[in-house]
Amino acid sequence: MSATAGLSPLRVGLAGLGTVGQSVASLLVGDAADGIARRAGRRIELTRVASRTPKPGVDIGGAPFSTDLGSLVGNDVDVVVELIGGDTTARDLVASALGAGQGVVTANKALLAASGDELFALAQRQGAPLGFEASVAGGIPIINVLRAGLAANDIGWIAGIVNGTCNYILTQMAVAGQGFADALADAQRLGYAEADPTFDVEGIDAAQKLAILAALAFDTGIDIDGVHAEGIRSVDSEDIAYADELGFTIRHLGLARVAGGGLEARVHPALVPNDVLLAKVDDVMNAVMVHGSAVGGTLHVGPGAGGMATASAVVADLIEVARGTLPIPKPASRRLPALGIRAVRCPWYLKIPAVDQPGVFAHVAEVLGEHGISIEGVIQRPQDIHPGEAPWVPIVILTDEVAQDVIDDAVKAIEGVEGVTAGVTHFRVVHPDALDMQGDA
Ligand code: HSE
Numbered sequence: 001m002s003a004t005a006g007l008s009p010l011r012v013g014l015a016g017l018g019t020v021g022q023s024v025a026s027l028l029v030g031d032a033a034d035g036i037a038r039r040a041g042r043r044i045e046l047t048r049v050a051s052r053t054p055k056p057g058v059d060i061g062g063a064p065f066s067t068d069l070g071s072l073v074g075n076d077v078d079v080v081v082e083l084i085g086g087d088t089t090a091r092d093l094v095a096s097a098l099g100a101g102q103g104v105v106t107a108n109k110a111l112l113a114a115s116g117d118e119l120f121a122l123a124q125r126q127g128a129p130l131g132f133e134a135s136v137a138g139g140i141p142i143i144n145v146l147r148a149g150l151a152a153n154d155i156g157w158i159a160g161i162v163n164g165t166c167n168y169i170l171t172q173m174a175v176a177g178q179g180f181a182d183a184l185a186d187a188q189r190l191g192y193a194e195a196d197p198t199f200d201v202e203g204i205d206a207a208q209k210l211a212i213l214a215a216l217a218f219d220t221g222i223d224i225d226g227v228h229a230e231g232i233r234s235v236d237s238e239d240i241a242y243a244d245e246l247g248f249t250i251r252h253l254g255l256a257r258v259a260g261g262g263l264e265a266r267v268h269p270a271l272v273p274n275d276v277l278l279a280k281v282d283d284v285m286n287a288v289m290v291h292g293s294a295v296g297g298t299l300h301v302g303p304g305a306g307g308m309a310t311a312s313a314v315v316a317d318l319i320e321v322a323r324g325t326l327p328i329p330k331p332a333s334r335r336l337p338a339l340g341i342r343a344v345r346c347p348w349y350l351k352i353p354a355v356d357q358p359g360v361f362a363h364v365a366e367v368l369g370e371h372g373i374s375i376e377g378v379i380q381r382p383q384d385i386h387p388g389e390a391p392w393v394p395i396v397i398l399t400d401e402v403a404q405d406v407i408d409d410a411v412k413a414i415e416g417v418e419g420v421t422a423g424v425t426h427f428r429v430v431h432p433d434a435l436d437m438q439g440d441a
Contacts, residue, residue: 029061153292226338
């Protein structure tokens, strides 16, 4: 007799049949279903499916289909899986399901970034489980790590690569010599990118994920407005090559820590020293480093986007619902003020386009000196590698640690130097000590 015989199945209502929805359906109705039932202790049954756009070719195991998302609320559904994305219709669906006492599993970071605190409170009032493992870093169980695995620790800092699309694009630009647009098109074709890929490349998706991670790590409200967000559009293959020459890899990073009673949370491209683990995380892989007071440094790596990787996390939450172990989220007990980017000090990479004539570099160095900025490294080669433009050479400078307002002023002043022909590209550089796994929090 089967180990799951006699127990009633968990009845799932699936909302959304996009990349992730299709993968979840295939896990629940395909060959994986028996193993899932064994691990869950009961069968997990796809009882209803709803999607605003019918997808006739998708195997949903004979479950009734509707274009009415409301058909999943109440009825014969124990848990609603929300995979429609966005933060308006999804919010209404999730709130209605929780209001009806149903459990909810979602992969929707935009929803949690916008309404997570409110939905956590509603879930608690209703005594309904709300799972969101799939909302951050795809297949990496980082929510579980922060909520349970590292619960004994005060978290010192989190640092990671949390957008698979950005990491894929940066890797392809570096190793395959692909242009930004082609690499992005590939990321879309592979099902990594958001429906609107500007959310990926402009850092919004990563900011939403970091806001969720920071809330869990530091017991604070989800504050998306407090996350400083920059994307990767300003990175070009020339920067990637110069960074490599200086011993760095450009990655899109999310960093969060509590400092001086506030929360510092930021996502932006950064030069990561080549010997730091995050520099070796390529393509769609995500990685999150968490530094705990008891455990020290931990690193969690895995595929951060894509249908099956994300479905793995969604179905893991469903298995916990089936076992009765998926927790009701605990609303944060405090709301830390956002420190913003002005509190951050770090070294900088500057690429200054300049005419190739005597005195320009000296003048740039003088401006840096006047701002108290020390130069750690320089590359300047005479070349004309910008066909179709007036000849210019990049002056590439690595600085010592500088406060944000000082670098902002210095960049403005450099752009006013005679012979500097256009805007200064500037990226933050991660100090090797900042991501030291063995270091203090
Ligand atoms: N678009 C997201 C990414 C998918 O590229 O990481 C996972 O949230």
